[in-house]
Amino acid sequence: MRLMSDGQWLAPPPSIHDYRFLQKLGPFDIAGHDSVRIVFAFGIGEGLAGLRANMEWANLLFQHSIDPAFGYRWLGPSAPQSPIFHLDPGDRQVRITWDSAAENAADPATGEYDFEGYRLWRKTGANGSWTLMLESDLIDDIGLNTGLIHEFLDTDVANGFQYYYVVTAYDRGNPAAGIESFESGRSGATNVEPGLKVGTQGEAQSGIHVVPNPFVLASPEGFGFAPTNENPALERILFVNLPANASATVTIFSLTGDEIIKLRKADPASRTVDWDLITKSRQKVVAGVYMYVVESDAPGFKDFIGKFMVVR
16 A cells, blocks of 8 residues: 555655554535534454454444433443442441342443342451452353342451441353453442440540450451561551541550550541550550540540450
């Protein structure tokens, strides 16, 4: 193929790696002050069959993108909508329930009702890793064929620890067209704490509290933290819901008034301070009930006093 510009033939490309090409459109009869919308797609595929399949999808996307209200939206295959779920914590348990709206929604690109199932994910602490707790799908010729459920009781939890949950929905995809299954995201995760906190009325009002409370040596280790040389046993508690965008200190006292340690919030934007249960004299804290005082320069913040328990 030879290229032309301004009526003159251009010299051949200097290299086979020169990927210039000629794009031709028209002819069009366009009236003065009028316009024509031109839409085209670039396609690539494995062999001619792959190229044709991909271009068919490009055409499908274009056909489904035309909307009288929105113009061209270019909708592609997408995951089902994220289920709305509710967490109900109890004594060493969390009940998770979710709605069924995703089962009755069509894929915006294909128009097909391709919902296939749900997945329930959980992690311990904000920095933990997601674990698949449950997969529930339609009884058909795809997947596990467990049948759909909309409720799960998680009894593998410990009181006072923060657990994050999210319920996702996924479709069956279209293997014949090379379209994989799509799953909704986990950005809507919600945290909860099983059991009852040992705290004060002030804690319930302000939201500041200790996790886990009480701390029990046999509680699940890690809590989303990585081991360190100073704390290889991963024993750690959190002071949560501290004032955001402000400095804060947490001073821990024994019931006799002795200062155990003073902790400072390193990141002003954070709302959490953690403690490895090591005193300022570098000794492990003993079992008992402890008081703590939160001080902050946040506007309008008043010193807060709470308590927690350590059981060994």
